[in-house]
Amino acid sequence: IGNPPYVKLQHFRMIQPDMAEYLLNARRDDGSILYESAQTGNFDLYLPFIERGIELLNPKGRMGFIAPNVWLVNEYGKGLRKKIKRSRALDRWIDFKSFQVFEEAITYTALQFYKGETSESVKCFFAPNGEIAGVELQKTEDEIAYREFAEEEAWNFMPAREFHFIRKLAGISRKLGDQ
Numbered sequence: 224i225g226n227p228p229y230v231k232l233q234h235f236r237m238i239q240p241d242m243a244e245y246l247l248n249a250r251r252d253d254g255s256i257l258y259e260s261a262q263t264g265n266f267d268l269y270l271p272f273i274e275r276g277i278e279l280l281n282p283k284g285r286m287g288f289i290a291p292n293v294w295l296v297n298e299y300g301k302g303l304r305k306k307i308k309r310s311r312a313l314d315r316w317i318d319f320k321s322f323q324v325f326e327e328a329i330t331y332t333a334l335q336f337y338k339g340e341t342s343e344s345v346k347c348f349f350a351p352n353g354e355i356a357g358v359e360l361q362k363t364e365d366e367i368a369y370r371e372f373a374e375e376e377a378w379n380f381m382p383a384r385e386f387h388f389i390r391k392l393a394g395i396s397r398k399l400g401d402q
Contacts, residue, residue: 224287227272229330232265232299246271259306264299267291273335274303277312280339285314292318292333296377304378311341311369316380317358320351344368347380 236243246266249257256262260270269290276286294300307313317334324332334355344366348358365383371390372378379389 224289224334226289227269229291230268232267235268260303263301266299270294270300270303274306277306277310277337280312280337282339284339286337288335289324289332290335292331295380305374308369308372308374312337313345314338314342315346315360317348317350317355318380319353320349322351322353324353345380349382
């Protein structure tokens with residue numbers, strides 16, 4: 224399991240402006256954007272690490288990171304969410320929720336496992352107390368199908384029962400902004 228650097232754009236833009244500029248503007252030979260994850264908001268450096276890792280995986284390859292979980296819900300994670308929805312490379316997710324894994328930093332992390340083959344769903348596991356010894360990686364009760372994830376909105380990984388309840392509420396309730 225790798226641990227990519229967590230450095231917000233505004234910080235490394237001051238320290239390494241050439242790298243920041245590269246991540247924002249790099250193009251493939253066909254002119255397409257190389258790092259989609261760097262195109263939305265003040266992205267964090269760990270996002271291009273995840274994105275590049277996915278691109279380097281061969282069909283039988285596997286990759287794991289311990290990285291922040293907030294890209295699922297914030298603006299700067301939008302580019303990576305789009306890429307992952309298309310590639311369906313995210314296979315398993317072990318979320319520590321608000322449990323602080325690292326003593327020296329306050330960050331909300333998850334173990335994120337990717338594979339070169341496409342997955343139909345993300346298998347989610349939750350360790351809000353930091354205990355992962357009892358996590359059964361083969362269980363499938365908390366799978367969320369890729370078709371359930373909105374293209375432009377935040378993704379909320381939670382136990383399947385809660386996920387479906389929230390979806391049901393969203394379908395029958397009006398939001399305050401819709402008034």
